[in-house]
Amino acid sequence: MSFALYMIGFLIFLAGVGWAASVAGVPSLYIGIGALILLGIGIFSGVGRTRGKDPS
Template identity: 80%
Template sequence: MSFALYMVGFLIFMAGVIWGASVAGVPTLYIGIGALIILGLGIFSAVSRTRSKDPS
């Protein structure tokens, strides 16, 4: 799976979580902090899953 495809799916997931938090009444500051944390985790996981393995 390509990095771009992985990140698009993760951004759609993150948008849903943000939308749900805003509907639930979570303060905007906490939504922003959570979004940054989720984005960082998404980048780390996308890089680790899509990078090619080094030949031995």
């Protein structure tokens, strides 16, 4: 799976979580902080999952 495809899926997930938090009445400051944290986790996991294997 490519990194771009992984990030597109993760951004869609992040948008859904942010929208649900907004509907639930969470303050926008906390939504922004949570979104930044989740985006960082998504980038780290995306790089780890899509990194090419080192040749032996």
